[in-house]
Amino acid sequence: MTKLYSFFNSSASYRVRIALALKGVKYETEGINIRVGEQNEPSFRELNPIALVPALSNIPEGSIGQSLAIIDYLDQKYPEPRLVPGDTAQRARVLEIAYGIACDIHPVNNMRILKYLSKDLGVTDEQKQAWYAHWIDTGLQSIEELLEKSGSGNFCVGDAPTLADCCLIPQLANAIRMNCDVSAYPRCMKVYEHCTAMPAFQAAAPENQPDYIAPAVA
Numbered sequence: 200m201t202k203l204y205s206f207f208n209s210s211a212s213y214r215v216r217i218a219l220a221l222k223g224v225k226y227e228t229e230g231i232n233i234r235v236g237e238q239n240e241p242s243f244r245e246l247n248p249i250a251l252v253p254a255l256s257n258i259p260e261g262s263i264g265q266s267l268a269i270i271d272y273l274d275q276k277y278p279e280p281r282l283v284p285g286d287t288a289q290r291a292r293v294l295e296i297a298y299g300i301a302c303d304i305h306p307v308n309n310m311r312i313l314k315y316l317s318k319d320l321g322v323t324d325e326q327k328q329a330w331y332a333h334w335i336d337t338g339l340q341s342i343e344e345l346l347e348k349s350g351s352g353n354f355c356v357g358d359a360p361t362l363a364d365c366c367l368i369p370q371l372a373n374a375i376r377m378n379c380d381v382s383a384y385p386r387c388m389k390v391y392e393h394c395t396a397m398p399a400f401q402a403a404a405p406e407n408q409p410d411y412i413a414p415a416v417a
């Protein structure tokens with residue numbers, strides 16, 4: 200069976216889980232605990248030399264890393280429902296939002312970056328939180344403007360979920376988990392409220408994953 204190497208709290212993994220659920224693809228989860236460095240094990244690097252989750256394997260093509268490449272693969276292999284629209288204008292809007300999140304917002308707040316800030320550069324927890332919140336704010340402000348451009352409603356673009364929603368929901372979930380103030384982004388939050396009530400998005404949510412680790416109670 201198709202296997203997804205995933206970490207429950209990883210937003211890049213969450214993007215792919217949403218796509219798999221929307222398309223109704225059956226798969227098994229192999230938990231890679233990035234908190235303890237399992238992404239750097241040689242057995243995982245063989246599947247994804249970039250050493251980041253997710254990776255898709257047990258497919259005829261071998262294994263694929265990079266969440267957007269995996270979703271593109273799934274869209275080719277299981278065309279319904281389409282996550283990257285065929286229509287040229289809609290496709291451009293969807294990719295503009297998805298890349299804005301996956302290329303510009305997510306990478307600077309990735310775990311290895313935050314660890315480098317603390318361990319190698321010696322920044323305090325407060326400074327690290329300020330860094331995180333700053334890039335979330337800057338990024339979500341831009342996404343809010345992109346959603347205005349795309350005329351978002353219940354979804355980022357059009358009237359069905361697309362790759363843009365697969366990227367936005369996990370990014371917002373992370374921001375909320377990290378106590379960022381998201382009240383200034385009403386278009387983003389409208390999409391968030393609508394999508395997170397849908398069964399496919401719920402099936403993909405961190406707390407519903409087999410490798411879920413409950414937060415420690417203080």
Ligand SMILES: N[C@@H](CCC(=O)N[C@@H](CS)C(=O)NCC(=O)O)C(=O)O
Pocket residue numbers: 208209210211212233238250251252253264265266267301309310311312
């Ligand atoms: N561009 C990659 C990003 C993947 C990524 O950053 N994954 C994170 C979790 S969301 C990770 O594995 N972090 C481990 C680390 O920072 O060492 C993708 O879209 O798949």
